[in-house]
Amino acid sequence: MNDGALSFDRVTVRYGDRVALRDVSMRAPPGEVVALAGPNGSGKSTLLRASVGLEPHEDGAIDLGGERLQGLSLRARARRVAWMPQEEPPGDNLLVPDYVRYGRYPHLAAFVPPTPRDGVAVENALRLSGADDLRDRYLWELSGGERQRVRFARVLAQEAPIVLLDEPTAHLDIGHQLDLLERVRSIAHEHRTAVVVALHDLNLAARFADRIVVLHRGRVAADGVPRAILSPRLLSDVWGIASELRYDAQSRLPYLIPRIADVPPTAPSPGGPVRPRVHVLAGGGSGVELIRRLVDSDYSVSAGALPLFDSDCALTEELRIPTAVEVPFAPISAETRSRVRAFLEESEAVVVGAFPVGPTNLANLEELRGFARPGTVLLLAQAGPGPWDFTGGRATEIRSELLRRGATEIRTVDQVLAELASRLPRG
Amino acid sequence: MAPKAGGGRADAGPAPGGRRTLSLGAAVALLVAGLVLLVVLSTSIGPEPLPWEATLAIVLHQLSGGRLAPTPCPGVAANQCTIWVEIVWDARLPDLILAVVVGAALGLSGAGLQGVFRNPLADPYLLGLSAGAALGASAVYTFGLDPAGRAFVLPAFAFVGGLVPGSIIYLAARSGRSSPQTLLLTGVALNAIAAAILATFLLYNPVANLSVNFWLLGGLEYASWSNEGLVIPLVLVIGLVLVLRAQEINLLQLGPDVAQSLGSDPRRLTRQVVLLTTVVTAAAVAFAGIIGFVGLVSPHVVRRLVGVDYRRVIALSALVGGGFLVIAWDIAQVVIPSVVIPVGIPTAFFGAIFFLYLLYRRAGRTPRGGPV
Incomplete structure (x- = not known):
């Protein structure tokens, strides 16, 4: 049965004494992009090479479209599976369509000139890979991104139901990476091609692959949809890297942010200069730039109270800034108020952003009014321009x-930093 | 406009890459016409220079059985004309046709070897194939193995002799040691070994020494129509087989792994091409001694003319190789007045200069650059 899938069943590949793949089972069905992820030397390239018969395997079975790899002639294999290696000799002097036409070789009958069908396949390949505008160029003239598109076209011209791509994005800038992988994805989905693509960037894999197979030291360490397998645990087990899992707000896709060292940035650097404490009262995004600039200028920042999921709150969480967090759309609780009070008491300056004040967050301003430590620098953002007071005038009154009582009105973040620099001596 | 399906860029014209290429048909027609003209005109060159109008008329006269150019040498005494006809038709033309065939054999070999080893400096002489074949053939002279002087014995021994360096180079390439440097140094070593054994052979039988020495340097004087009856079909058949394998040689330029993933068998291909080039090189060496650099130079000239498609490179290298050797023959006739030097001397002189040019031009540019 030719179902067009690539499947590995308990495959082991050895290079001399070294085991490159151990007991690997995986499957790439038609219409799916399977990303092969893993650190360098984990066996990604070996798996792809074994799939085209370039690495002999000892145990297990590799099937191409339901038939044993070893039972197929080289030409029959080439009609079922196309492979794009990481590196290729430059092929200097070829015109792009001549190079792409090499992909038709497994379909050519001996001693018979190419048919119109071959020409159509080459045209389609040039179009699908985005190499259409390169048809008058020589290979040696191409940039890295163009070259990769042309190599992809050569693989597509083969019209194999299984396509294997080994690190196709390795030398590409981010724009070319996304373009190439977007094309790979739509070809897999629209042409019912089984695509296996080796990628070392797990986030890129999560974004483009329907499934991810993670290899670690020649074994399958994880296999599943990105949402199911992406975890800080996986990254630390396989790559040895601490990370945090996040979700992209737009695509709802998971991604991992590596952490170099697990130290909260707000911890005072021992022996360094004392960092003045600044508390920020903001919300609704009004504090994003302010908080970033304060952290960059090496102030010890605290914030709150902020509702969970607020964009200011997301930032303070990311930067590990001590924050009084409140449940969204609920009035600030007594407990949160006491945290805010504690922050205010520890701070040498308080900065109030331009945010709308309603019944739920009015307590922030009330705490500020009740807080009357002399010597604390108090900076208030200019109110408005639109309506901001939704408390029937009570917020305006507090302001x-x-x-x-001596608070300074400020307009820009630059002003805030200038004001703080002049009024909070470091030492 | 729908682009042509397959067939390469036959009508490429000036490409944006800046290089003009000829169509295959035009290039073949041009080269064949040039080669015929070159051969016919060359019959006037030699220790006894003849007017080219006369030699042209003699060739036409002989070819047409007297119907064309009924008086081939007007204004010349009849007995003198008979001598001229003998010089042109029986002495020089067989030599020149052998030059074309041997040059074609070496051009084919060079193109095939450069293709499968992906090495622009490959050449049957530089890789030691010619020396091995010469060793095999000289064994026949030295030990008097063929008293009957049969035409096929010499090439057969040359082939056996050529197989030894051929196999060594094939094995070196298969084990991944096929960088230009390694292959060339392997050739240097094989040439040295063959030279050592050959010197011993020559001292073993000093009587054979003089004629063997002359033959080794590239003597076409052993040409006879019976020898050519053997070597011409051989070169044609092997040339055809190589051209038919050329598409796979093209694939191999993408690397053996990619070639295999496209359904070709690079090892089998390399084995076959090394075997076939050893056969034609052996035939060339058996009849014309060691003639170096023709196999190196011809493919480079062809790539300049028609690009890198090995179907063209192999076919046209045969023609260019033939022409190169005819020109070398012409030079060999006139370098020393009234003495004909072996044709291997001018090919070595000019070929080695070209080799140095390739070596230093390659060293001076980035590996990605233009044509090789």
Whole structure:
């Protein structure tokens, strides 16, 4: 039965004494992009090479479209599986369509000139790979990104139901990476091609692959949809890297952010200069730039109270800034208020952003009014321009009172930093 | 406009790459016409120079059985004309046709070897194939193995002799040691070994020494129509087989792994091509001694003319190789007045200069650059 799938059943490949693949079972069905991820030397390339018969395997079985690899002639294999290696000799002097036409070799009958069918396949391949505009060029003239598209076209011209790509994005900039992988994905889905693509970037794999197979020291360490297998645990087990799992707000796809060392950035550097404490009252995104700039300028920042999932809150979580967090759309609880009070008492300066004040977050301003430590620098963002007070005038009232008590009104983040620099001596 | 399916860029014209290429048909027609003209005109060159109008007329006269150019040498005494006809038709033309065939054999070999070893400096002489074949053939002279002087014995021994370096180079390439440097140094070593044994052979039988020495340097003087009856079909058949394998040689330029993934068997291909080139090189060496650099130079000239498709490179290298050797023959006739030097001397002189040019031009540019 030719179902067009690539399947490995308990395959072992050895290079001399070294085991390159051990007991690997996996399957790439038609219409799916399977990403092969893993650190360098984990066996990704070996798996792909074994699939085209370039590495003999000792145990297990490799099937191409339901038939044993070893039972197929080289030409029959080439009609079932196309392979794009990481590196290829430059092939300097070829015109692009001549190079792409080499992909038709397994379909050519001996001593018979190519048929119109071969020409159509080459045309389709040039179009699908985005190499259409390169048809008048020589290989040696191409940039890295163009070259990769042309190599991809050569693989597509083979019209094999299984396509294997070994690190196709390795030398590409981010734009070319995304373009190439987007094409790979749509070809797999629209042409019912089984695609296996080796990628060392797990996040890129999660974004483009329907399934990810993670190899570690020649074994399958994980196999599943990106959402199911991406975890800090996986990254630390396989790559030895600490990371955090996040979700992209737009695509809802998971991604991992590597951490170089697990130290909270706000911890005082021992022996370094004392970092002035600044508390930020913001919300709804008004504090994003402010908080970043303060952290960059080496202030010890705290924030809150902020509702969970607020964009300011996401930032403070990312930067590990101590934050008083409140449940969204609920009034600030007594417990949170006491955290805010504690932050205010420890701070040498308080900066209030331009955010809308309603019944749920009015307590922030109330805490600020009740807090009357002399010597604390108090900076208030200019109100407005649109309506901001949704408390029937109580917020405006507090604001005026704070200004009367010596708070400074500021307009820009630069002003905040200048004000703080002049009024909070370091030492 | 729908682009042509397959067939290469026959009508490429000036490409954006900046290189003009000829169509295969035009290139073949041009080269064949040039080669015929070159051969016919060359019959006027030699220790006894003849007017080229006369030699042209003699060739036409002989070819047409007297119907064309009924008086081939007007204004010349009849007995003198008979001598001229003998010089042109029986002495020089067989030599020149052997030059074309041997040059074609070496051109084919060079193109095939450069293709399968993906090495622009491959050449049957530089890799030691010619020396091995010469060793095999000289065994026949030295030990008097063929008293009857049969035409096929010499090439057969040459072939056996050529198989030894051929196998060594094939094995070196298969084990991944096929960098240009390694292959060339292997050739240097094989040439040295063959030279050592050959010197011993020559001292073993000093009587054979003088004629063997002359033959080794590339003597076409042993040409006879019976020898050519053997070597011409051989070169044609092997040339055809190589051209039919050329598409696989093209694939091999993408690397053996990619070639295999496209359904070709690179090892089998390399074995076959090394075997076939050993056969034609052996035939060339058996009849014309060691003639170096024709196999190196011809494919480079062809790539300049028609690009890198090995179907063209192999076919046209045969023609260019033939032409190269005819020109070398012409030079060999006139370098020393009234003395004909072996044709291997001018080919070595000019071929080695070209080799140095390739070596240093390659060293001076980036590996990605233009044509090799």
